[in-house]
Every structure is written in C-alpha cells, then in structure tokens.
Amino acid sequence: MSLSEASPGDATRLVDLTPADAERIRHFEDLTWFEVAPGQTGADYVRNLDFTRTRGVEPVGPAPLGTPSDGPVPLVGTYSAWLMGVTAPGPDGDLTPLPMSGLTWVGVHPDHRRRGILRRMMVDHLHGLHDRDETPLAGLHASEPGIYGRFGYGGASSDVSLDMGRGTEFRAGETLDASASEVSTHFVDADSDEAAAALHRAHLATARHTLGTVTRGEDTARGWFADHPTSRGGHEPLRAMFAQRGTELTGYAVFRRVAKWNDDHQPEGEVRVRELGATDPGSLLALARRLVDFDLTGKVTFYDRSPDDPLLWWAGGPRAVRVRHYDGLWLRLVDVDKALTARGYSGPVDVVLDVVDDVCPWNARRWRLSVGADGVGSCLPTDADADVRLPVQALGAAYLGGRPIVAQAAAGQVTELTPGAVRRLSRAMRADSDPFGAIGF
C-alpha cells in the first residue's frame, strides 16, 4: 500500500492513517455522523481501529476559509477494515469458517460528497485485498441500502429484530426443556478484561455452530464492548450474560436494560439484547428464558436474529412477536474463483458462469464451477460457453446459502443461458437454514 496517492482530478489524496491521527479522525467522525460521544477523546474513538488497514482522504491545496491555521489538515474521507471471519456453508450441510475483510468506518465529508471519493476508497480497498491476496471475501453492514450494490456487494443475510413481552413463554418441547434446565446463567459487566476474554471465547465457540455469523478477531475483542459512561445516555452499563453446563461455557448474551415507568407508575423497562449465541439449542433456550424474566421490565428486543430463528417459533411465530426485517451482512467476492472454491455445496453441479464485475475486472470472465457428490467444489477459468450470466453481487447474495439464485433470476438479476442451469446452481448453493446477520460492525 503506498503512503500517499495524489489525485489532481478531485484535489484530494489517499493516505495511510496512524494513531497520531486520532484527533483528526474524531473530528471527522463527529462531522460525518453527527453523533457526538461526549467526553470521549480521539484515543477512545480509535481504540479498536486496525491501523494497518485504515486509510484517509485529505484535500490537496489551501484549506477552506475559516479552518484553524494551527491544526492538522482536516480529513474528507476515511475507511477502515478488520480481518474477521464468517461461517459459510460447508460441504453437504456442514459449516466452514472463512476469513473475511470487514469494511467499517466509511465516511465522506458532507462538503465533498458525490464527487467520487467513496468510489475511490472502495477501489483502493477491494484492489488492495486482491493485490495482497488477503481474503477472497469482503463484507460490511451498510448505513443505507442503496450504496454498495454498485461495488459488487450483495445482501447475504437479514437482520431480524424480535420484540417480545416480559415473561414470554418459550414452548420448545420436553427434550429441549430438559436440556435447558441443565444450563445455569449469570451476568457481569461486559467492559472488563475478564468479561471480554470469556465473551470472545463464547463468541468463537457459538459462531462455529451458526451459519452466517461474523467473527471478530482477537485484537478487537477487548475493545469491542468498551462502554464509555458518557455514551450510555444514563442507562446501565453493558452486561455480559454467560450460559454454562457445569463448567463448560455454552453461550452468551450482551445486553443493556433501560429503565422506564408509565403514567400509572408501573415499570416498563426494556431489555436490549445486542448479541446472543449458543453452542446448542438448550443453552439458547436457557439464555432467552432468563432475558425475558427481568423484574421492572416490560419489553425485550433481540437484535440481529435470523428469519427462521428458534426464538421466534418458540414464542409462537410472527403473530406472537413483533418482527422487523433489515438487510444484514453484505458480501462481496473479491476473488470469485477462490471464494467459490472455499465454501461447500449441498449437492453436485457443473456449470459455467459468466461473471460481470466492473469494479474488480479480474473476476469478469467465464468460470467453471464443478462440485462433486461430496459437496466440495472447485472454480477455474474456462473458455467454454456460459450457462448462467450474473453480476458478482448475485454470487455475494447467494454465498451464505440464503438468497437463492432462482429468486434472483426471477427478479431479473441473473440470466439463464442453458435451460435448467439456474436451478442446478441455485440448489447447490442453498443452505439448510437462513444465515444470521449475527454481529454489527
């Protein structure tokens, strides 16, 4: 990665950012997101950034009128990335953990928007991943859904939030009731070295069992749930709940309660569950039962769940629970061949794909995807006639097994060139369950 690349066209240049840029980054973030965190310093803001993957855009030439002369050059754009993981479909119904570059902290100064700075940063990010052979997959959560399709990202999972009343009864059957009764739960403050270490252990253990789960790296685990008192809006500290079978750690939740009282002096507190994961359904059930059972509360919201979440059905289905549905993880195949070879398939298929990709031109060609009866595939360049033509974002959307290629063809996003090929590809890419959006980043 070069230290700086000037672009005379828009009078800005891309630069590597370092911890010494902390105050500049804080100023820029406050300006872009206008969500100022009182009392926090630049060092607090950048605590979790990976400075080997953090880039900024700064203007070339004189500073705008009114800019303090004694300060650093203000930034007009930033992006950063973490080396993360995602649990993808494995061969024949298994799950496979894969590395993924998680894009974050994307912003452009409001005075410089719609001049191509984001496009430049996206090309820098995606071409950098390819050139360094870092990860064949890139993911993100989008602030607005209309932005990232043009850069080859497809919506690969849904975030579903579930609102339930206090005391919601989860009907899971005798076997799971018995399993849940063997699980104990307790909670502690999330923002400590000890809690962060246990949370990370539980997070990685549960991710192995959950399709679509994004995992954070060891380097960000401690700072992920940093809980600055001035940013809590007067609410309680973030809490970490753990599930254990004997001494074995089998699940966790991260949540905060918000105190509320109605006009009749009745308690209507809220429990906001930011993350919830378990290695087995009995532990999930035990955690969920504990979370809907706090005194002084009336409502519990479980964020980042999946459309076929067990919690939803244990609670009685979509008419018993308020369900809200959003786009979750957006995935981008940086290197089509490596990404399609890395995941597993639900059955055999042999199909030639004509991939359309304006942003990463090395992908734009014909590829033969050959998957054996064991669900293991390989994807290689070919000159054979194509069976299916599709934009790279269609592969990102289908990658975790959630958005069928057939449905994308019906919506006009995928073109079938050989009869039956879309259905065969679609079936091979499908998974047994919907992927989870899992963690926000």
Ligand SMILES: CC(=O)SCCNC(=O)CCNC(=O)[C@H](O)C(C)(C)COP(=O)(O)OP(=O)(O)OC[C@H]1O[C@@H](n2cnc3c(N)ncnc32)[C@H](O)[C@@H]1OP(=O)(O)O
């Ligand atoms: C992964 C994350 O971190 S998500 C966070 C994204 N950041 C934010 O939402 C913060 C507030 N917004 C911003 O900072 C900026 O407006 C950004 C980053 C969204 C866009 O930056 P810009 O420099 O204006 O984008 P740029 O000029 O490169 O536009 C690229 C394309 O995206 C389109 N685009 C940009 N923003 C949006 C949007 N909010 N909705 C739909 N399309 C958009 C542009 O129209 C352009 O389209 P084109 O390729 O057809 O010409």
